[in-house]
Amino acid sequence: MIYYLILIFFLLLLMIGAAIYSIVQKDLLYAVIGTGLISLVLSVLFLLLQAPDVALTEAAIGVALTTIIFIITIRNTVRFEDEVYQKKPSKTEAK
Amino acid sequence: MKMKKILVISLLAVFGVYLTEALFKLDFGRQFFQQGVKDFYLVTTPMKLQVANVVTAIVVNFRGFDTLGEVTVLFLATTAMGSILYKGRHQLGERAVLFSGSRIVTTGSRLLFPAIILLGAYVFIHGHLTPGGGFQGGVIIATGFLLMLMAYADYSVSHIVLSVVESLAGITFATIGLLGMLHGGSFLQDFLPNGSLNDLLSGGIIPIIYIAVGFKVGAELTGLIYTALNEKD
Numbered sequence: 444m445i446y447y448l449i450l451i452f453f454l455l456l457l458m459i460g461a462a463i464y465s466i467v468q469k470d471l472l473y474a475v476i477g478t479g480l481i482s483l484v485l486s487v488l489f490l491l492l493q494a495p496d497v498a499l500t501e502a503a504i505g506v507a508l509t510t511i512i513f514i515i516t517i518r519n520t521v522r523f524e525d526e527v528y529q530k531k532p533s534k535t536e537a538k
Numbered sequence: 539m540k541m542k543k544i545l546v547i548s549l550l551a552v553f554g555v556y557l558t559e560a561l562f563k564l565d566f567g568r569q570f571f572q573q574g575v576k577d578f579y580l581v582t583t584p585m586k587l588q589v590a591n592v593v594t595a596i597v598v599n600f601r602g603f604d605t606l607g608e609v610t611v612l613f614l615a616t617t618a619m620g621s622i623l624y625k626g627r628h629q630l631g632e633r634a635v636l637f638s639g640s641r642i643v644t645t646g647s648r649l650l651f652p653a654i655i656l657l658g659a660y661v662f663i664h665g666h667l668t669p670g671g672g673f674q675g676g677v678i679i680a681t682g683f684l685l686m687l688m689a690y691a692d693y694s695v696s697h698i699v700l701s702v703v704e705s706l707a708g709i710t711f712a713t714i715g716l717l718g719m720l721h722g723g724s725f726l727q728d729f730l731p732n733g734s735l736n737d738l739l740s741g742g743i744i745p746i747i748y749i750a751v752g753f754k755v756g757a758e759l760t761g762l763i764y765t766a767l768n769e770k771d
Contacts, residue, residue, distance in 0.1 A: 503681065507684075508677055
Protein backbone atom coordinates (compact mmCIF):
# COMPACT_ATOMS: atom_id res chain seq x y z
CA MET A 444 0.00 0.00 0.00
CA ILE A 445 2.77 2.43 0.96
CA TYR A 446 4.63 1.65 -2.27
CA TYR A 447 1.44 2.37 -4.20
CA LEU A 448 1.12 5.77 -2.52
CA ILE A 449 4.79 6.54 -3.16
CA LEU A 450 4.30 5.64 -6.84
CA ILE A 451 1.25 7.89 -7.11
CA PHE A 452 3.07 10.79 -5.43
CA PHE A 453 6.06 10.30 -7.72
CA LEU A 454 3.79 10.41 -10.78
CA LEU A 455 2.04 13.54 -9.50
CA LEU A 456 5.38 15.26 -8.94
CA LEU A 457 6.44 14.24 -12.45
CA MET A 458 3.24 15.80 -13.82
CA ILE A 459 3.81 19.06 -11.95
CA GLY A 460 7.42 19.14 -13.10
CA ALA A 461 6.42 18.59 -16.73
CA ALA A 462 3.77 21.33 -16.47
CA ILE A 463 6.26 23.86 -15.07
CA TYR A 464 8.82 22.83 -17.70
CA SER A 465 6.37 23.36 -20.54
CA ILE A 466 5.43 26.81 -19.21
CA VAL A 467 9.00 27.97 -18.69
CA GLN A 468 10.46 26.53 -21.90
CA LYS A 469 10.92 29.06 -24.72
CA ASP A 470 11.28 26.38 -27.41
CA LEU A 471 7.67 25.55 -28.18
CA LEU A 472 8.46 22.09 -29.55
CA TYR A 473 9.93 21.06 -26.19
CA ALA A 474 6.94 22.64 -24.43
CA VAL A 475 4.55 20.52 -26.53
CA ILE A 476 6.54 17.39 -25.67
CA GLY A 477 6.16 18.44 -22.02
CA THR A 478 2.36 18.60 -22.35
CA GLY A 479 2.46 15.19 -24.01
CA LEU A 480 4.39 13.88 -20.99
CA ILE A 481 1.69 15.30 -18.69
CA SER A 482 -0.98 13.38 -20.61
CA LEU A 483 1.09 10.17 -20.59
CA VAL A 484 1.60 10.29 -16.82
CA LEU A 485 -2.05 11.21 -16.34
CA SER A 486 -3.18 8.16 -18.31
CA VAL A 487 -0.95 5.92 -16.14
CA LEU A 488 -2.53 7.55 -13.07
CA PHE A 489 -6.03 6.89 -14.40
CA LEU A 490 -5.07 3.27 -14.93
CA LEU A 491 -3.75 3.02 -11.36
CA LEU A 492 -6.99 4.57 -10.08
CA GLN A 493 -8.95 1.84 -11.92
CA ALA A 494 -10.49 3.94 -14.68
CA PRO A 495 -9.28 2.13 -17.82
CA ASP A 496 -11.84 3.83 -20.06
CA VAL A 497 -10.57 7.29 -19.22
CA ALA A 498 -6.97 6.07 -19.40
CA LEU A 499 -7.52 4.83 -22.95
CA THR A 500 -9.11 8.13 -23.99
CA GLU A 501 -6.32 10.15 -22.41
CA ALA A 502 -3.62 8.03 -24.03
CA ALA A 503 -5.19 8.22 -27.49
CA ILE A 504 -6.26 11.86 -27.51
CA GLY A 505 -3.88 13.56 -25.08
CA VAL A 506 -0.65 11.83 -25.98
CA ALA A 507 -1.04 11.18 -29.68
CA LEU A 508 -3.56 13.46 -31.32
CA THR A 509 -3.19 16.74 -29.41
CA THR A 510 0.60 16.58 -29.52
CA ILE A 511 0.61 15.94 -33.26
CA ILE A 512 -1.83 18.77 -33.96
CA PHE A 513 0.32 21.16 -31.90
CA ILE A 514 3.44 20.01 -33.73
CA ILE A 515 1.75 20.62 -37.09
CA THR A 516 0.77 24.08 -35.85
CA ILE A 517 4.35 24.84 -34.77
CA ARG A 518 5.57 23.64 -38.15
CA ASN A 519 3.32 26.11 -39.90
CA THR A 520 4.01 29.06 -37.57
CA VAL A 521 7.04 29.86 -35.40
CA ARG A 522 9.08 27.53 -33.24
CA PHE A 523 10.43 29.89 -30.56
CA GLU A 524 8.27 31.92 -28.25
CA ASP A 525 9.92 35.30 -28.90
CA GLU A 526 10.57 34.76 -32.60
CA VAL A 527 7.79 37.13 -33.63
CA TYR A 528 9.24 39.94 -31.53
CA GLN A 529 12.74 39.36 -32.84
CA LYS A 530 11.66 40.00 -36.40
CA LYS A 531 10.15 43.41 -35.68
CA PRO A 532 12.14 45.92 -33.59
CA SER A 533 10.23 46.68 -30.43
CA LYS A 534 9.12 50.17 -29.40
CA THR A 535 11.85 50.69 -26.81
CA GLU A 536 14.54 49.88 -29.36
CA ALA A 537 13.06 52.27 -31.92
CA LYS A 538 13.28 55.11 -29.44
CA MET B 539 -1.52 51.88 -8.02
CA LYS B 540 -0.17 49.56 -5.38
CA MET B 541 -3.05 50.44 -3.06
CA LYS B 542 -5.50 49.53 -5.81
CA LYS B 543 -3.88 46.12 -6.32
CA ILE B 544 -3.99 45.36 -2.61
CA LEU B 545 -7.65 46.39 -2.52
CA VAL B 546 -8.51 44.15 -5.47
CA ILE B 547 -6.65 41.18 -3.99
CA SER B 548 -8.30 41.58 -0.58
CA LEU B 549 -11.74 41.91 -2.18
CA LEU B 550 -11.11 38.77 -4.20
CA ALA B 551 -9.95 36.96 -1.06
CA VAL B 552 -13.12 37.94 0.83
CA PHE B 553 -15.24 36.86 -2.14
CA GLY B 554 -13.36 33.57 -2.33
CA VAL B 555 -13.85 32.87 1.37
CA TYR B 556 -17.58 33.48 1.10
CA LEU B 557 -17.86 31.36 -2.04
CA THR B 558 -15.97 28.48 -0.44
CA GLU B 559 -18.18 28.62 2.62
CA ALA B 560 -21.33 28.62 0.50
CA LEU B 561 -20.08 25.73 -1.62
CA PHE B 562 -19.17 23.68 1.44
CA LYS B 563 -22.67 24.09 2.80
CA LEU B 564 -24.25 22.67 -0.36
CA ASP B 565 -24.86 18.94 -0.43
CA PHE B 566 -24.35 18.17 -4.15
CA GLY B 567 -26.51 15.08 -3.67
CA ARG B 568 -24.35 13.58 -0.93
CA GLN B 569 -27.22 11.62 0.56
CA PHE B 570 -27.81 9.93 -2.79
CA PHE B 571 -24.17 8.86 -2.87
CA GLN B 572 -24.55 7.32 0.55
CA GLN B 573 -27.75 5.60 -0.49
CA GLY B 574 -25.80 4.18 -3.38
CA VAL B 575 -26.35 5.41 -6.92
CA LYS B 576 -23.10 3.69 -7.84
CA ASP B 577 -24.30 0.43 -6.34
CA PHE B 578 -27.51 0.76 -8.32
CA TYR B 579 -25.62 1.17 -11.59
CA LEU B 580 -23.05 -1.51 -10.79
CA VAL B 581 -25.74 -4.05 -9.88
CA THR B 582 -28.47 -3.16 -12.38
CA THR B 583 -26.35 -2.85 -15.51
CA PRO B 584 -25.01 -6.43 -15.70
CA MET B 585 -28.32 -7.87 -14.50
CA LYS B 586 -30.81 -6.02 -16.68
CA LEU B 587 -28.86 -4.92 -19.75
CA GLN B 588 -26.35 -7.83 -19.78
CA VAL B 589 -23.49 -5.39 -20.34
CA ALA B 590 -20.16 -6.04 -18.63
CA ASN B 591 -18.70 -2.53 -19.09
CA VAL B 592 -20.82 -0.26 -16.91
CA VAL B 593 -19.27 2.95 -18.28
CA THR B 594 -20.34 2.06 -21.81
CA ALA B 595 -23.86 1.27 -20.64
CA ILE B 596 -24.12 4.67 -18.95
CA VAL B 597 -22.66 6.56 -21.91
CA VAL B 598 -24.66 4.89 -24.67
CA ASN B 599 -27.82 3.53 -23.07
CA PHE B 600 -28.74 5.66 -20.06
CA ARG B 601 -27.19 8.85 -21.46
CA GLY B 602 -27.43 8.11 -25.18
CA PHE B 603 -28.82 11.52 -26.09
CA ASP B 604 -25.77 13.23 -24.52
CA THR B 605 -23.53 11.06 -26.68
CA LEU B 606 -25.43 12.17 -29.77
CA GLY B 607 -24.81 15.78 -28.72
CA GLU B 608 -21.13 15.04 -28.17
CA VAL B 609 -20.77 13.53 -31.64
CA THR B 610 -22.53 16.60 -33.07
CA VAL B 611 -20.08 18.92 -31.29
CA LEU B 612 -17.14 16.99 -32.76
CA PHE B 613 -18.72 17.15 -36.22
CA LEU B 614 -19.21 20.91 -35.95
CA ALA B 615 -15.63 21.44 -34.77
CA THR B 616 -14.12 19.48 -37.67
CA THR B 617 -16.41 21.21 -40.16
CA ALA B 618 -15.37 24.61 -38.84
CA MET B 619 -11.68 23.73 -39.09
CA GLY B 620 -12.16 22.44 -42.63
CA SER B 621 -13.98 25.60 -43.67
CA ILE B 622 -11.24 27.82 -42.18
CA LEU B 623 -8.46 25.94 -43.99
CA TYR B 624 -10.48 25.44 -47.20
CA LYS B 625 -8.94 28.26 -49.21
CA GLY B 626 -5.30 27.37 -48.67
CA ARG B 627 -5.88 23.74 -49.50
CA HIS B 628 -7.46 24.38 -52.85
CA GLN B 629 -5.05 27.06 -53.97
CA LEU B 630 -1.88 25.12 -53.31
CA GLY B 631 -2.96 21.50 -53.33
CA GLU B 632 0.32 20.24 -51.95
CA ARG B 633 1.45 18.80 -48.66
CA ALA B 634 3.31 20.90 -46.13
CA VAL B 635 5.40 17.84 -45.32
CA LEU B 636 6.97 17.39 -48.72
CA PHE B 637 9.64 14.83 -47.98
CA SER B 638 9.01 11.12 -47.51
CA GLY B 639 10.21 9.24 -44.45
CA SER B 640 13.32 7.08 -44.49
CA ARG B 641 13.22 3.43 -45.56
CA ILE B 642 12.91 2.25 -41.96
CA VAL B 643 10.00 4.60 -41.25
CA THR B 644 8.05 3.70 -44.39
CA THR B 645 8.53 -0.05 -43.99
CA GLY B 646 7.73 0.05 -40.29
CA SER B 647 4.60 2.12 -40.74
CA ARG B 648 3.40 -0.13 -43.57
CA LEU B 649 3.82 -3.04 -41.15
CA LEU B 650 2.16 -1.28 -38.23
CA PHE B 651 -0.77 0.30 -40.09
CA PRO B 652 -3.03 -2.82 -40.33
CA ALA B 653 -2.30 -3.70 -36.72
CA ILE B 654 -3.32 -0.22 -35.54
CA ILE B 655 -6.53 -0.33 -37.60
CA LEU B 656 -7.30 -3.78 -36.20
CA LEU B 657 -6.74 -2.56 -32.64
CA GLY B 658 -9.05 0.40 -33.21
CA ALA B 659 -11.77 -1.84 -34.69
CA TYR B 660 -11.38 -4.25 -31.78
CA VAL B 661 -11.72 -1.45 -29.25
CA PHE B 662 -14.97 -0.10 -30.67
CA ILE B 663 -16.56 -3.45 -31.55
CA HIS B 664 -15.89 -4.78 -28.04
CA GLY B 665 -16.95 -1.52 -26.42
CA HIS B 666 -19.59 -3.19 -24.25
CA LEU B 667 -17.24 -5.96 -23.04
CA THR B 668 -13.83 -4.36 -22.48
CA PRO B 669 -12.68 -0.84 -21.60
CA GLY B 670 -12.90 1.56 -24.50
CA GLY B 671 -15.55 2.33 -27.03
CA GLY B 672 -16.39 4.32 -30.10
CA PHE B 673 -14.45 7.46 -29.32
CA GLN B 674 -11.27 5.67 -28.29
CA GLY B 675 -11.38 3.25 -31.22
CA GLY B 676 -12.00 6.07 -33.67
CA VAL B 677 -9.05 8.04 -32.34
CA ILE B 678 -6.80 4.97 -32.59
CA ILE B 679 -7.84 4.51 -36.25
CA ALA B 680 -7.14 8.19 -36.95
CA THR B 681 -3.67 7.75 -35.37
CA GLY B 682 -2.98 4.91 -37.81
CA PHE B 683 -3.89 7.11 -40.77
CA LEU B 684 -1.71 9.86 -39.27
CA LEU B 685 1.25 7.46 -39.26
CA MET B 686 0.77 6.69 -42.94
CA LEU B 687 0.29 10.37 -43.83
CA MET B 688 3.52 11.33 -42.09
CA ALA B 689 5.55 8.43 -43.48
CA TYR B 690 4.59 8.79 -47.15
CA ALA B 691 4.68 12.15 -48.89
CA ASP B 692 2.17 11.07 -51.54
CA TYR B 693 -0.28 9.16 -49.34
CA SER B 694 -3.74 10.66 -49.61
CA VAL B 695 -7.23 9.95 -48.33
CA SER B 696 -10.36 10.85 -50.25
CA HIS B 697 -12.42 13.59 -48.66
CA ILE B 698 -15.54 12.30 -50.43
CA VAL B 699 -15.17 8.79 -48.96
CA LEU B 700 -14.52 10.28 -45.52
CA SER B 701 -17.62 12.48 -45.60
CA VAL B 702 -19.78 9.60 -46.92
CA VAL B 703 -18.62 7.30 -44.10
CA GLU B 704 -19.14 10.04 -41.54
CA SER B 705 -22.64 10.90 -42.79
CA LEU B 706 -23.70 7.24 -42.96
CA ALA B 707 -22.51 6.67 -39.39
CA GLY B 708 -24.37 9.75 -38.15
CA ILE B 709 -27.54 8.69 -40.00
CA THR B 710 -27.25 5.20 -38.43
CA PHE B 711 -27.08 6.73 -34.94
CA ALA B 712 -30.11 8.96 -35.53
CA THR B 713 -32.07 6.14 -37.21
CA ILE B 714 -31.47 3.81 -34.25
CA GLY B 715 -32.79 6.57 -32.01
CA LEU B 716 -35.90 7.03 -34.15
CA LEU B 717 -36.51 3.24 -34.29
CA GLY B 718 -36.37 3.24 -30.52
CA MET B 719 -39.00 5.96 -30.55
CA LEU B 720 -41.23 3.78 -32.76
CA HIS B 721 -40.78 0.64 -30.65
CA GLY B 722 -40.49 1.85 -27.10
CA GLY B 723 -41.84 5.36 -26.99
CA SER B 724 -38.72 7.43 -26.32
CA PHE B 725 -35.70 8.49 -28.34
CA LEU B 726 -32.84 5.92 -28.23
CA GLN B 727 -35.01 3.41 -26.40
CA ASP B 728 -33.34 -0.01 -26.21
CA PHE B 729 -35.52 -2.19 -28.45
CA LEU B 730 -33.23 -5.10 -29.37
CA PRO B 731 -32.96 -8.30 -27.28
CA ASN B 732 -30.22 -8.08 -24.67
CA GLY B 733 -28.66 -11.53 -25.07
CA SER B 734 -26.43 -12.97 -22.40
CA LEU B 735 -23.57 -11.44 -20.44
CA ASN B 736 -20.09 -11.37 -22.06
CA ASP B 737 -21.41 -12.28 -25.51
CA LEU B 738 -20.26 -10.25 -28.51
CA LEU B 739 -23.84 -9.91 -29.74
CA SER B 740 -25.40 -8.63 -26.55
CA GLY B 741 -26.37 -5.38 -24.92
CA GLY B 742 -29.17 -4.36 -27.29
CA ILE B 743 -28.38 -1.25 -29.31
CA ILE B 744 -25.01 -0.52 -27.65
CA PRO B 745 -22.72 -2.36 -30.14
CA ILE B 746 -24.48 -0.85 -33.18
CA ILE B 747 -24.27 2.68 -31.83
CA TYR B 748 -20.65 2.30 -30.78
CA ILE B 749 -19.63 0.90 -34.17
CA ALA B 750 -21.33 3.91 -35.80
CA VAL B 751 -19.59 6.30 -33.38
CA GLY B 752 -16.24 4.61 -34.05
CA PHE B 753 -16.57 5.05 -37.82
CA LYS B 754 -17.74 8.63 -37.38
CA VAL B 755 -14.95 9.71 -35.03
CA GLY B 756 -12.30 7.92 -37.09
CA ALA B 757 -13.42 9.56 -40.33
CA GLU B 758 -13.74 13.00 -38.73
CA LEU B 759 -10.33 13.00 -37.07
CA THR B 760 -8.62 11.56 -40.16
CA GLY B 761 -10.13 14.36 -42.23
CA LEU B 762 -9.02 16.92 -39.63
CA ILE B 763 -5.40 15.67 -39.63
CA TYR B 764 -5.35 15.49 -43.43
CA THR B 765 -6.64 19.06 -43.69
CA ALA B 766 -4.13 20.34 -41.15
CA LEU B 767 -1.21 18.59 -42.84
CA ASN B 768 -2.17 19.91 -46.26
CA GLU B 769 -2.43 23.48 -45.04
CA LYS B 770 0.54 25.56 -46.12
CA ASP B 771 1.50 28.97 -44.83
